Amino acid sequence: MTEPSVEELRMLLAVQARGSLTAAAEELGVTQQAVSQRMRALERRLGLALFARAARGTTLTAHGRLVADWAQGVVDQLDALSAAAASLRADRQAQLRVAASMTIAEHLMPVWMVSTGAHAIDARVQLTAVNSAGAIDAVRIGQVELGFIETPDVPRRLASRTIAVDEVVIVVAPGHPWAKRRRLPLATLARTPLVMREAGSGTRATVEAALARADLSLAPPAADVSTTAAIRALVLSGGGAAAISALAARDDLATGRLRRVHVDAPPFERPLTAIWDGERVLAEPARDFLAVAQRMGLGSGTGTAP
């Protein structure tokens, strides 16, 4: 059975919003017949009666409303991808250039971009994904107006504001022995090789700093990997425990693919900080964007607002 396409999901949502196939067709800029055809095909594919068709219009059945709500999640994700990808594209003269560390670019920028789009901040944002050091440099040389870093050391000469506090969490596959433990001693963690991102990424530094505060040092990592997908694959295939950003783990924890291990120690926290050139006045688009970032922080999920 083939899966529903995003166009079909968008059509479904349009029908729900407008209350008839004809109105939905108008909204989407196609003919009524096209909508009728496609929605019928969607029902056939899913094997569900989604629509209650009547002379006054078409409403959704209970099943239809369920599917529509799930569809909303899909299109929201896709819209976030589109918005974020657009901000990565450099072929357009942007009114605001931003350099963000990987974690922030990956997990927060999509949300921020959708938000700026929705609230019509009059700025086209151009995003560059770098590491924290790169973001600092980019701000220093004036290549970007705004930077976002995930290391605690706030460089001199640059103005900064902490946006949120990220947490590095320990995750394992559901079958892993640690998955059942309520609290893992810090010493046990210290002597266990972990899967984590490459050295530069700040994740390791955060864990090492936390261990150092308890006079412990970190075992050599089990693996240095450079992509979230690789970490996921490793951990899921029984590759042991991984230390990753709570932001990166969030979806996998929500869907049960990964389990969080609570370590018997203070949280491994690190600030997410916005930086800019303190000797210049921040332009309008930058100020607006900073406000959005500050307001939304990590979103509702994990972590702690400042």
Next chain:
Amino acid sequence: MTEPSVEELRMLLAVQARGSLTAAAEELGVTQQAVSQRMRALERRLGLALFARAARGTTLTAHGRLVADWAQGVVDQLDALSAAAASLRADRQAQLRVAASMTIAEHLMPVWMVSTGAHAIDARVQLTAVNSAGAIDAVRIGQVELGFIETPDVPRRLASRTIAVDEVVIVVAPGHPWAKRRRLPLATLARTPLVMREAGSGTRATVEAALARADLSLAPPAADVSTTAAIRALVLSGGGAAAISALAARDDLATGRLRRVHVDAPPFERPLTAIWDGERVLAEPARDFLAVAQRMGLGSGTGTAP
């Protein structure tokens, strides 16, 4: 500019996982040329260089990895939709029939379905979405083996187990005056008409019960609406404040479309409870499914584990 299709995103993920266009093509059951063509089209559409093509294979650029991680979110959502929709389809003799209240069916079943799929519980689940009373009846008459309800009254004769605690939250649009307030007095809430789901849905009962404990009663609702989309539309268009499940609000809070208002009172909580016929022994698939539900609870996001 047209948006990327899910097929393209799946292809991108396959290339990332396998390390070459050729290998990805094999995995997807198409020719290498098809992948090459489509990925080139994807790059053109997004205006980004996603791939580093070499004689040894193709890896993703930094941009490519970012887009791939975002793409993972999209396909995960779509897979959840597919799995949940499959469980709604009744045309297949299911080994486990479940009746769930709307909130649970809408927000938790997709996650649970994906999880049972992944962990290969050998049960095809057939889901019926009803209200809490309907779920109780369905279990009583033996129409389903397992029910999930969101009301505190645990009926006699039925065995039950609390899966998680859901919370009803008050949300407003970002521009609403309440959005800025740190704590809203309960009395203010009580005399403000709220947007909420229709009477049967349990949401109103939960709020009313909480107010009753403070000797307050609820103002007549501003509107009774039956779909999440309608609530969202109302609130966003300045329609005031809404009372909805934290599960339903979660994504909108995360993306900043809605803002939560913290009420100066204990949380409006209600248990999410699994029920089954206490006089029968629970069959294997039902026990397994119950274990999944119990283990995952609300996922990582909102609410409190039992």
Next chain:
DNA sequence: GGCGATCCACAAGCAAAGGTTGTGGGAGGT
């Protein structure tokens, strides 16, 4: 340095999915 293997890209042909125009039928409101 030549040779084979591997991987990716270009080009032409083809099948299918999706959209359009044209038309018919049913249910409400007047």
Next chain:
DNA sequence: ACCTCCCACAACCTTTGCTTGTGGATCGCC
């Protein structure tokens, strides 16, 4: 009973995406 609005059926057509066939580049190995 009529008009209006909305949805479905049918034939045609355009576009999209896949296939087969082929060429060119890079790496590893003798």
